[in-house]
Amino acid sequence: MTDRVCKACMQLSVLQRAVPAALAAALAACASTPPPEEQLDAARAAVIQAQPVAVRDGAPELETAQSKLAGAEQAMQRGNYVDARILAEQAQVDARYAWTLAENARLQRAAAELRR
Numbered sequence: 001m002t003d004r005v006c007k008a009c010m011q012l013s014v015l016q017r018a019v020p021a022a023l024a025a026a027l028a029a030c031a032s033t034p035p036p037e038e039q040l041d042a043a044r045a046a047v048i049q050a051q052p053v054a055v056r057d058g059a060p061e062l063e064t065a066q067s068k069l070a071g072a073e074q075a076m077q078r079g080n081y082v083d084a085r086i087l088a089e090q091a092q093v094d095a096r097y098a099w100t101l102a103e104n105a106r107l108q109r110a111a112a113e114l115r116r
Contacts, residue, residue, distance in 0.1 A: 036085035040076060043069050043088040046095035050102070057105035058098030065094035 047065050054062040072087035 033081045033085075035076065035081050036072075036088055039085050039088035039092070040069075040072055043072060043091040043095065046092045046099070050095040050099035053106070054095075054098035054102040056102065058100075058102035061094055061098035061101060065091045065098055068094060 043065075047062070047069055050058065050062055050065065068087045068091035072084045072091060075081075075084035075087060
């Protein structure tokens with residue numbers, strides 16, 4: 001009976017074997033994350049597109065987009081590609097939102113002028 005207990009204690013569970021393998025795979029994935037050049041380019045383009053329109057009516061959202069873009073570029077320089085990708089994608093969304101708000105305000109002013 002002692003032999004069975006010792007063998008049972010000595011055997012690793014499936015979970016005990018899977019955790020180190022999963023951790024190694026996750027670390028390998030992080031190490032192989034490519035630089036998010038496309039996301040940064042798209043975010044820069046969105047900010048540039050929004051700037052002339054959103055200066056008046058989407059200023060807070062445009063500032064948020066610019067701040068996140070700067071953060072993405074800093075993360076990229078540090079080699080933190082995961083954060084750079086996330087911030088670049090957020091900056092792109094914020095810039096598009098700023099552009100949409102500003103364009104909506106412009107169209108509302110034009111409609112109001114037509115009604116006069």
